[in-house]
Amino acid sequence: MNSSSRQRRLTAAALTALAVATTATACGSGSGGSGANAADSGTYTIWDPYPQFDKGSAWAKLLDSCGTEAGVKIKRTAFDTSDLSNKALLAAQQDNSADVLIVDNPVVSTLAEAGVLTTTDDNKLDTSKVDPNLLAAGQSDAKTYGTPIGANTLALYYNKEVLKEAGVDIASVKDWKSLTAALQKVKKAGKKGVTFSAIGTEEGSFQFLPWFWGSGAKLTELDSAQGVSALSLWKDWLDKGYAPNSVINNTQTTSWQEFASGDYAFAENGTWQLANAEKAGFDYGVLPIPGADGGNASAPTGGEFVTVPVQGDTGRYATSQKLVTCLTSTDNLYDTDTTLSYVAPTSEVQDKQVAANAELKPWVDAVKAAKGRTSDELGTKYPKISEQMWKAVQSALSGSTSPKDALSAAQSAVK
Amino acid sequence: MSHTTEVPHRRPTPGHSGAGPTTPPRARRRPGSQQFAAWAFLAPVTLYLVLFYAYPLYRNIDLSLRNYTVRSFVQGDAPFTGVENYRTVFDDPTFAPALLHTVVFTAVCLVFQYVIGLALAVFFNQHFRLSATLRALFLVPWLLPLIVSASTWSWMLNSESGVVNALLGAVGVDQVNWLTSPSWSLTSVIIANIWIGVPFNLVVLYSGLQSVPAALYEAAALDGAGAWRRFWSITFPLLRPVSAITLLLGLVYTLKVFDIIWIMTKGGPADSSTTFATWSYQLGFGNLVPAFGPGAAVGNLLVVAALVFGLVYVRVQRKQALS
Numbered sequence: 001m002n003s004s005s006r007q008r009r010l011t012a013a014a015l016t017a018l019a020v021a022t023t024a025t026a027c028g029s030g031s032g033g034s035g036a037n038a039a040d041s042g043t044y045t046i047w048d049p050y051p052q053f054d055k056g057s058a059w060a061k062l063l064d065s066c067g068t069e070a071g072v073k074i075k076r077t078a079f080d081t082s083d084l085s086n087k088a089l090l091a092a093q094q095d096n097s098a099d100v101l102i103v104d105n106p107v108v109s110t111l112a113e114a115g116v117l118t119t120t121d122d123n124k125l126d127t128s129k130v131d132p133n134l135l136a137a138g139q140s141d142a143k144t145y146g147t148p149i150g151a152n153t154l155a156l157y158y159n160k161e162v163l164k165e166a167g168v169d170i171a172s173v174k175d176w177k178s179l180t181a182a183l184q185k186v187k188k189a190g191k192k193g194v195t196f197s198a199i200g201t202e203e204g205s206f207q208f209l210p211w212f213w214g215s216g217a218k219l220t221e222l223d224s225a226q227g228v229s230a231l232s233l234w235k236d237w238l239d240k241g242y243a244p245n246s247v248i249n250n251t252q253t254t255s256w257q258e259f260a261s262g263d264y265a266f267a268e269n270g271t272w273q274l275a276n277a278e279k280a281g282f283d284y285g286v287l288p289i290p291g292a293d294g295g296n297a298s299a300p301t302g303g304e305f306v307t308v309p310v311q312g313d314t315g316r317y318a319t320s321q322k323l324v325t326c327l328t329s330t331d332n333l334y335d336t337d338t339t340l341s342y343v344a345p346t347s348e349v350q351d352k353q354v355a356a357n358a359e360l361k362p363w364v365d366a367v368k369a370a371k372g373r374t375s376d377e378l379g380t381k382y383p384k385i386s387e388q389m390w391k392a393v394q395s396a397l398s399g400s401t402s403p404k405d406a407l408s409a410a411q412s413a414v415k
Numbered sequence: 416m417s418h419t420t421e422v423p424h425r426r427p428t429p430g431h432s433g434a435g436p437t438t439p440p441r442a443r444r445r446p447g448s449q450q451f452a453a454w455a456f457l458a459p460v461t462l463y464l465v466l467f468y469a470y471p472l473y474r475n476i477d478l479s480l481r482n483y484t485v486r487s488f489v490q491g492d493a494p495f496t497g498v499e500n501y502r503t504v505f506d507d508p509t510f511a512p513a514l515l516h517t518v519v520f521t522a523v524c525l526v527f528q529y530v531i532g533l534a535l536a537v538f539f540n541q542h543f544r545l546s547a548t549l550r551a552l553f554l555v556p557w558l559l560p561l562i563v564s565a566s567t568w569s570w571m572l573n574s575e576s577g578v579v580n581a582l583l584g585a586v587g588v589d590q591v592n593w594l595t596s597p598s599w600s601l602t603s604v605i606i607a608n609i610w611i612g613v614p615f616n617l618v619v620l621y622s623g624l625q626s627v628p629a630a631l632y633e634a635a636a637l638d639g640a641g642a643w644r645r646f647w648s649i650t651f652p653l654l655r656p657v658s659a660i661t662l663l664l665g666l667v668y669t670l671k672v673f674d675i676i677w678i679m680t681k682g683g684p685a686d687s688s689t690t691f692a693t694w695s696y697q698l699g700f701g702n703l704v705p706a707f708g709p710g711a712a713v714g715n716l717l718v719v720a721a722l723v724f725g726l727v728y729v730r731v732q733r734k735q736a737l738s
Contacts, residue, residue: 113484114485114489398596
């Protein structure tokens with residue numbers, strides 16, 4: 001009796017162990033196959049980088065209503081933007097991708113290179129209405145890997161009160177020289193000049209690009225004389241105290257907080273801060289970022305793409321296509337881009353946005369002039385270039401090397 | 416990801432059904448059953464170790480020996496390239512500074528954490544009024560989530576609007592760019608990490624002090640030994656076993672410090688506060704196109720370093736057990 005119960009426990013333990021081992025092997029071979037989509041063919045998964053929207057938000061409701069329209073249930077998961085590309089790669093490795101994936105636009109070419117995304121040939125998405133300069137960020141080798149849900153870009157916000165106090169006429173700010181002269185006046189008046197984000201991440205490159213492109217430099221040659229002049233401009237502002245030293249560690253959010261304090265004349269920031277600008281409590285204006293010798297510099301496009309990842313079961317694409325089409329239909333785009341504070345990717349919706357809110361006009365213009373970071377057939381080369389670029393910006397601004405040396409080192413590291 | 420979700424889910428099932436087929440084994444009883452029992456009891460812990468320690472470690476080594484691109488990562492057909500990733504890492508201009516920063520960071524943090532922790536432990540050992548309350552207050556850095564304390568430090572050390580520069584400004588010191596100047600960033604993260612590590616040293620050393628017999632101090636006092644003499648001749652030598660363990664654990668913890676540095680400086684500016692831990696993360700996750708291979712290689716170097724000190728720890732412990 002005693003021994004039999006011991007025996008029973010033993011067998012149970014052994015079987016448990018065996019079962020665990022089997023499970024382990026199943027996992028190890030990476031062919032789990034269950035999870036995101038296999039659970040129920042009537043449930044479609046959507047991954048997005050908007051954790052700020054909870055279940056009750058307009059965005060979540062829109063997803064559900066699009067699901068109902070397509071006759072399926074939606075399971076939505078929101079990730080932090082910086083997490084999403086790795087999560088998407090891991091999911092693809094486990095053959096467990098979401099049905100619809102909404103990702104930051106410079107990530108699209110990387111995921112496409114990894115073979116994670118379907119092309120518009122496969123998923124039958126209609127991208128004909130989208131502005132070509134925005135769509136370019138999702139194209140490589142003449143193939144399109146998704147459609148933008150909205151776009152944003154950078155411009156200069158300015159504080160009208162500070163400029164008035166310093167005696168600066170904003171109409172005089174047309175190029176780098178006049179901008180620097182304005183900053184000098186602001187500093188003399190005892191106020192602070194300009195704030196931006198030069199942090200050592202993609203955000204830093206994103207903020208530097210309008211100046212880099214505005215100088216006439218190209219991403220394929222970081223250490224050109226024009227490129228050096230752009231970095232020298234920033235470095236000069238820091239040295240003369242026109243820009244605070246904290247920009248080296250500023251994210252775009254902390255940079256905005258500095259501007260919102262009301263002490264700064266200018267801030268380089270994006271469309272998404274418009275709602276906060278209304279709350280800042282001072283009169284503000286928006287100015288496209290000037291090029292070195294006048295005109296408007298191209299700013300990089302921000303914003304996400306709606307993509308359809310590759311599935312083992314290709315029959316799912318038809319429904320996924322319906323979902324994406326619903327999400328990017330004219331009416332829904334208008335609502336979504338209003339919630340996100342984005343500029344719409346199609347002229348039709350842009351006109352509607354400007355009609356509803358005239359203040360969006362400079363932003364729509366800026367978006368039309370903007371350029372995708374992975375455009376010019378850079379694709380997956382962009383991330384490498386960008387990393388070296390933000391490192392060079394950090395080295396130069398922190399004073400560890402000169403702008404010229406920093407960019408030469410960056411260029412040789414890219415090769 | 417699938418490990419953690421699937422294993423607990425499936426494990427109970429065979430436990431229930433296992434009650435059924437108990438009869439057959441009884442017929443096959445053999446003298447070896449005792450050994451079988453031993454193995455069966457060992458199995459759960461072995462499996463646990465294999466699943467959660469050996470397999471991830473194996474994967475990490477495998478990652479570091481293959482040339483992974485995003486495409487081959489997804490399709491799992493990365494070519495084996497031997498020590499190529501390690502060579503890339505050693506040749507990287509970041510390697511030497513990262514090594515130096517890791518050594519300096521670990522050594523300086525350890526020394527200060529230990530000295531301050533020991534001083535506080537001796538201080539609180541006096542059992543004055545409110546000593547328990549104060550000691551509890553000293554634990555706060557340990558109890559706070561790292562993201563909270565690191566963000567707070569980075570606000571306090573902000574060049575323009577930080578409270579530290581405001582205080583320094585009040586006494587006439589010029590603005591110090593704590594987080595944004597290459598010559599200060601490492602110092603800043605070291606200061607923050609010392610602050611976080613002191614409570615651990617305090618707690619362990621304080622409990623070590625409780626085991627020093629009070630009679631020794633009385634005897635020494637009768638013999639006319641002063642406070643300083645009593646510390647060096649009684650407290651310090653008797654605390655040696657505890658000190659060794661504190662330092663060795665601290666070393667392993669400090670070697671892999673990541674959060675504080677990443678939140679405060681991202682390892683910059685210009686790699687001036689990059690350690691192996693942040694570098695490994697930067698390579699693997701800090702870019703739009705991850706370099707998994709070199710990232711894993713740096714991670715493995717850290718594992719080896721921690722392992723070396725772990726072995727030292729085991730040896731020291733064994734020596735103590737013998738003596």
